[in-house]
Amino acid sequence: MSDPILSLRGVCTNIAQYHILQGVDLQVPEGGVTMLLGRNGVGKTTTLRTIMGLWRARQGSVSFDGQDISATPTPAIARSGIGFVPEDMGIFSDLTVEENMALAAASGPIKPDRLDWLFSVFPPLKTFWRSEAGNLSGGQKQMLSIARAMVEDRRLYLIDEPTKGLAPAIIATMAGALRDLKAQGASILLVEQNFAVAKMLGDTCAVMDDGHVVWSGEMKELSEDATLQERLMGLSMEAT
Ligand SMILES: Nc1ncnc2c1ncn2[C@@H]1O[C@H](COP(=O)(O)OP(=O)(O)OP(=O)(O)O)[C@@H](O)[C@H]1O
Numbered sequence: 366m367s368d369p370i371l372s373l374r375g376v377c378t379n380i381a382q383y384h385i386l387q388g389v390d391l392q393v394p395e396g397g398v399t400m401l402l403g404r405n406g407v408g409k410t411t412t413l414r415t416i417m418g419l420w421r422a423r424q425g426s427v428s429f430d431g432q433d434i435s436a437t438p439t440p441a442i443a444r445s446g447i448g449f450v451p452e453d454m455g456i457f458s459d460l461t462v463e464e465n466m467a468l469a470a471a472s473g474p475i476k477p478d479r480l481d482w483l484f485s486v487f488p489p490l491k492t493f494w495r496s497e498a499g500n501l502s503g504g505q506k507q508m509l510s511i512a513r514a515m516v517e518d519r520r521l522y523l524i525d526e527p528t529k530g531l532a533p534a535i536i537a538t539m540a541g542a543l544r545d546l547k548a549q550g551a552s553i554l555l556v557e558q559n560f561a562v563a564k565m566l567g568d569t570c571a572v573m574d575d576g577h578v579v580w581s582g583e584m585k586e587l588s589e590d591a592t593l594q595e596r597l598m599g600l601s602m603e604a605t
């Protein structure tokens with residue numbers, strides 16, 4: 366197997382005086398989708414933020430494409446090819462959809478074929494292209510947030526709960542877009558509470574509990590083992 370595109374070894378992150386991550390070991394294989402699962406509050410978001418350098422690991426290493434990025438400034442991490450979709454979406458409400466997208470395209474105007482693809486997977490973005498992002502529905506804001514990360518080809522995408530709080534039809538749109546991105550060969554680390562989506566998209570999987578990874582393996586293995594799911598994640602996963 367080829368080297369993982371992203372690798373965390375023994376990552377410990379403190380927030381204020383709290384030891385939130387306590388030795389996270391995590392690998393994301395190149396060209397696949399790795400699900401990051403676990404109950405609420407176990408450190409999934411903190412793990413993504415630590416990879417981006419938004420929190421700093423106190424101990425351990427984060428390497429991306431063979432380079433140690435544990436001390437790299439966040440903008441440089443983003444420029445090196447990691448797209449990040451935060452849990453709180455991070456869009457600009459008083460700017461239009463078009464302006465939000467233009468700001469996300471760091472290397473110049475958006476390529477027309479990339480925009481056509483984004484419009485095809487997220488049709489509301491085309492419809493509301495010149496509207497203020499603040500006026501979009503919750504699901505449409507989530508589409509914009511993900512589209513901003515996808516506006517340019519990245520080596521790796523970190524996506525935090527893209528289907529949270531969305532209606533089933535929008536979840537299907539979101540899952541379809543992620544499946545498309547995966548089919549293009551992107552590497553993705555995806556936090557997801559909806560187990561049906563996790564099962565559909567995931568190749569490999571890491572389950573966190575209490576600030577570290579307690580199980581990792583093939584998504585298929587976890588999805589076929591209800592006892593293991595119950596033990597690792599209790600009832601926090603949606604039974605859909
Ligand atoms: N800014 C902060 N200040 C203090 N504690 C924080 C902060 N951010 C996160 N924490 C704590 O860190 C722990 C891990 O939080 P994190 O957001 O990483 O969990 P999570 O697995 O993403 O949870 P969820 O599934 O609810 O999104 C939690 O106990 C949380 O309360």
Ligand SMILES: [Mg+2]
Pocket residue numbers: 409410411452525
């Ligand atoms: Mg979270």
